Amino acid sequence: MKLTFLGAAQTVTGSRYLLEAQGKRVLIDCGLFQGTKNLRLRNWAPLPFPADTLDAVILTHAHIDHCGYLPVLARNGYRGPVYCTPGTADLCDVMLRDSARLQEEDAAFANRHGYSKHHPALPLYTLEDAEAALRLIGPREFDAPVSLGEHLSFRLLPAGHILGAATVVLCSGHTVLAFSGDLGRPEDPIMRAPASPAHADYLVVESTYGDRLHAALNPEDELAEVFARTFARGGIVVMPCFAVGRAQEVLYHIAHLKETGRMANVPVYLDSPMAISVTDLYRRHMREHRLTVSQLHALDHAAFMTRTVDDSKAIASRNGPMVIIAGSGMATGGRVLHHLSLYAPDPRNTIALVGYQAPGTRGAALEAHAPAIKLHGDYVRVRAEVASISSLSAHSDYRETLRWLAGMTCAPVRTFVTHGEPAAADALRRRIEETLHWDCSVPEQGQSVELPEETVRAVPCPPCEGAGAQGIPA
Structure with a gap:
């Protein structure tokens, strides 16, 4: 089993993780890079794999840095399913259309006023590309087992943060991988608190605020x-x-x-x-x-x-x-x-x-x-x-993230800290090691890691139970 970090590695944007397991290739999140020019240029780089070799995409939520690259994937030939919660599906319908329109409008504005270095300026993708991506979305309810093939399945757990936001819990054989997605705050005035997975052999956790605490202000x-x-x-x-x-x-x-x-x-x-x-x-x-x-x-x-x-x-x-x-x-x-x-x-x-x-x-x-x-x-x-306004945040701070991690019943074999600037990611890594005593690291962009499937449990893990009832749609 191999996990490759194609985004959100030592940066807080461009969330994309490629998992290769049980003969399948699954992309967890498919986000746009935002921020500095060197990051934005990654959106224009060729795909590191042929789009049609993917078997499935699973979205944690509908923010553009987690779903905004889907139209590029669809334009390049991806025709498989895109799984997410119903709330994320509804939001993607709004977000991706709007993102495409903005890119078309920005390109047109640049061409009218001649301030682009490219002639003509082109959008990264069009409304047509976005609509092609939206047709691939297949909503799945929270905590419902979904099969991706023999011995590979997943569930979506509530992550707070925004409507539809989920933690992805994958089961490959008897080995469990969890991707936190963006974690909300336990006392958020609008969204409900995020739920911790019962356990995970391997964990990918976000670190947007890994080096700070939210101010105790109203x-x-x-x-x-x-x-x-x-x-x-x-x-x-x-x-x-x-x-x-x-x-x-x-x-x-x-x-x-x-x-x-x-x-x-x-x-x-x-x-x-x-x-x-x-x-x-x-x-x-x-x-x-x-x-x-x-x-x-x-x-x-x-x-x-x-x-x-x-x-x-x-x-x-x-x-x-x-x-x-x-x-x-x-x-x-x-x-x-x-x-x-x-x-x-x-x-x-x-x-x-x-x-x-x-x-x-x-x-x-x-x-x-x-x-x-x-x-x-x-x-x-x-x-x-x-x-x-420092007290408005939909992301957990490091203390709230540690509390979410401590809700798991046992330590993962290995934990990867992503979706944070280098200082924030390393600060959370250090706190996890010192507080929970877990094996923890901060992956680099493009890094691949082999994940041994040696952790065999006496009973099937929860995501696998009953998962055969749902399969990849034709």
Whole structure:
């Protein structure tokens, strides 16, 4: 059995793991690389294997750094199944179409304005490619055994984080491999706590916040302070925001701040058609989150929902104070770029960062208080206040991750720490070794490891029991 790390190795993006076992080749996650140019260029590199040699793809969740490469895989000839939870399938339908449209629009914009080094600028993939990928998706319920062939099966366990997010637990013979995916927080106000697998012989665990603890702050206190001081100077709060998960959490807190009178009655705009569509999906998956029907209603009325381009442009004609929530969360694309271009130069305004900012992104430059950022080929001065809301995170910190690991009944034979910047990944590796005394390492990009299947259990592992009832669809 062989495991190859094709992404998310010493970086927090591009999640892709190739497992070769029982005569099958299975790709766990199929994400885009984001961030610095050298990472983004990996998206354009030839596939390290012929796409049609894969037998299956399993997604942990629908964030673009975990699913956004699927259209490239489909364009290159992959026609097999893509397994995920129903929530992830619904989100992928939104995310992949939006990602394709953004790439087509960005390429067209670059060609119109001539700022691309490539002539003509081309999108990484098109809407047609995305639709081809979506046709391959076959949803599977949480904790339902799924067969990938003789002696190879998997289950999906709730991981918190966002709707549909899962930990993948694979069984090859009597050997268990678990891929954590992105782990949510046990006390998240919206998503339910992640579930630990009972056991795993080999484990791949994320380390986004492997070197830090989340601040013991109330996010509503932080938001209220940012809003109050910005509105006092007549300013506008621009919030680059992830459309899946983070936008809904921000709306949840804004609704509560307004309800309790802790926020001025100013207009709030959710300028993200994708985030609006995602918010609607929470009603379809009520069992996955903690929100009541009345809280969902409050979310819907916490902001003006801006769907069309004309509505988005109309926001610029309004005077402050107001709040504009727009994608993308790391300011790598989307409508937020136009708002940053307009509002970043004014010192009365605030740019509020509400999530992790990967190195090389505009969000990371803003977080580092860069004096200017490049937008649509030109540099824009940043005179606005830049505030980081540190208590808003959908990722577990290292203490919460250790608690999730400790929920397993026995130590894995070997643990691999991925999906984190080098310092974060190594910090979590060290903490796992020192706290749990597990054999732990940080793999490199492209590294392959042979996993001996010597660990034979007296009884079949849980993922195998009854798995023969479901097979790969024709």
